[in-house]
Structure formats: C-alpha cells, structure tokens
Amino acid sequence: MSDPTRLPDLASRALGGAVVAANDESFAAKENLVLPHPAQALPGFGHRGKEYDGWETRRRRTPGSDWAIVRLGVPGVVAAVVVDTAHFTGNHPPRASVECAAVEGHPAVAELERADWQPLLPPSDLAPDTANTFAVDPGRRVTHVRLTIVPDGGVARLRVHGTAVPDPRLVDAGPLDLAALEHGALVTGVSDDFYGRPVQLVAPGLARSMGEGWETRRRRDDGNDWVQVSLACEGVVTLAELDTSYFLGNAPGSASLTGHGPDGEVVVLPRTRLQPDTRHRFVLDGGPAVDRVRLDVFPDGGMARLRLWGRPTAAGREALGRRWFDALPDVQALEVLQEAGVAPAEAGRLVGARPLPARLPDGWPAAAARLVLGR
Secondary structure (H helix, E strand, O other): OHHHHHHOOOHHHHHHEEEEEEEOOOOOOOHHHHHHOOOOOOOEEEOOOOOOOOOEEEOOOOOOOEEEEEEEEEEEEEEEEEEEEEOOOOOOOEEEEEEEEEEOOOOHHHHHOOOOOEEEEEEEEOOOEEEEEEEOOOOOOOOEEEEEEEEEOHHHEHHHEEEEOOOOHHHHOOOEEOHHHHHOOEEEEEEOOOOOOOOHHOOOOOOOOHHHHHEOOOOOOOEEEEEEEEEEEEEEEEEEEOOOOOOOOOOEEEEOOOEOOOOOEEEEEEEEEOOOOEEEEEOOOOOOEEEEEEEEEEEEOOOOOEEEEEEEHHHHHHHHHHHHHHOOHHHHHHHHHHHHOOOOOHHHHHOOOHHHHOOOOOOOOHHHHHHHHHH
C-alpha cells in the first residue's frame, strides 16, 4: 500500500488498544493517546490546569524523558507511526522515539519492563500542532509499543498503522470470522467512502452509532456501491452477517456477496433484500473456498458491520501459520515452539532457518508442524 497510514491503526481503542502504563500524566490522562476520534480543542481550565484532549506530563526539572506503554488492540507488523501533537503548541515535546516488543499472553506492567524492547522509530523531531507521520520498515510482529518523549510535554494521539497478524492457535480453537480485521482481513478497495470509513465494517464489536460504519453519498446514476475485502486466509464461508444497525433512512435496499478463490468467481450470497437497522444473518451452503469477497450494495447507503464466519481451508490455515511464524521475533518464536513441546536445540534450529521454505524439509517435528501449519 503506497500510503501506510491507510492501514488500520492497530493501537486504536476501537480495536481494544490500551495505554497500560506511563511514568507521568500530571496534566492530561494517558488513555487519550489511543482514542479513535481526532483530538479536540477543549475550552477552559480544570483542577490540573488547561484542559487537553491528549496525554501531557509535567515540566521536567531533572534529566530524563517521559514515556507511555501501549498494548496494541491487534498484534501485527507496523508500517507507520503518527505522533500527533494536535493543539499542543508551546508545550509539545521537541523529539520522540518509539520502541516495540512482542510478549506472550497477557503480561502485567512489571513483566513489560523486562521485555525485549527493540527500536521502531529512532529519536525524531516533532512539530507542534501537527500529525507527525513516520514510515517505518516493516519488521517482526509486535504486541506492545513504548512512546518516549524528550524531555516532556503533550501528545494528543499515537497511531500505529500496520497489518494484523493473527495467532493461529486462536484460529484453531473454533469458528473464525474470515472478514475480521483482528484476524488479518483488510479492506482493499471501495467505490465511495464519503461519510464513513469502510475499515469500520470489519472492526471488532458492534457499532454504537451510524458514525461507526461505512456510508456512501447518495447516488444519482444507475450504478451501485461496493467494497472489497481480502480475507484473513482462504476459507469456506458458512454464515454471513450484514448489519445495518443505526442506518434507518439510508440503509441499502439490497446487497450481494461475490467471492474469488481457487475456482474463480463464486456467488457467496445472491442479491438479497435488506431491512434498515437490522443484523441480517444468512446461513450459507459452504460452497467453494474464497480468499477475497466483494460486497455490493444497491444502490447506495450505509452498513455497520460485515461478518463472514467459516473455516479456513488447509491451504489457508497453512498460509496463515507460515506468515505468523515468520513474523515472530526470535525470542517469542523460541518460546512458542518450546511450549508446544519442541526441544530447545531443535527450536533454535527451526527459528534460525526462517523464513520457512515452500516445502518443509524431512524431519520437521510433528509438534511444530501442528502449531505452525495446522497439520
């Protein structure tokens, strides 16, 4: 993608991101850093001083710098970082850096302090009242980032744009929403996004208002609008959910789903009438496998969520597992292999041989094959 900031914000609170720790938040709360909406200019003063929609630390009188740790809502590979100093003018940090880490499970703050933090964005100059945007070299899959500001000041939002890389151990546990952003699905094309961003179609949870869905302008021609989604992996769709919640006078009159896969173009759901403000669920016959789907709405309108429940094919599960294993940092890759029962020396050999070859060599441990490839 030419503009990495069009990739999902993996740190967004809308995806489950959270600021789990900060060394100081004297003037404004750390939790504001990952709010999904743009920072607002707040009027007036409160008990802590001027009100700001962001994170702000006290004026430093000792050497050092301030920091905040963010748990990504969706682990993945980062392509760009935005350190947004909106509305911070004489109190913005002159410089900032970002580090990243990959940690198993649900670590406490004390455990994160001992994590293997690696540089993601080197110390970089910041401008005031600006969405300071930095492309970064995509590296390994990460679960946490740490923002350091030098020496102090205020940051409105931290955006961490990238591609979700799901854990196949979770995929293997049961039915999978193949269209979910958190599982690695990605919106790859759209006819119109005048009122609402199409990425919200594949966001976690239920929409809480019309503003949390995808909506097009009113059509004045004979065409129709559409959005295309690259699925988490190749799979067979058995249940489609087209949710028009909160769209009352502007829901599409009907919709269809067309898939593409090894057998070419496939009708997943024929053109079907829709109702406003309704979670439509359609049980499907589990036809040919697909790896991308196009949702057509007729003629225009808005939709809150698109869910495509199903099961990965063997090829899809293998591709997903390969991508995950190749993206893991060395330390985490060793840890997951050993937890699966692979001997330490053998685990070290497998990790050192990444990326995985197209055909696994003879003698690959069965435990590793089940973990990574699902077989």
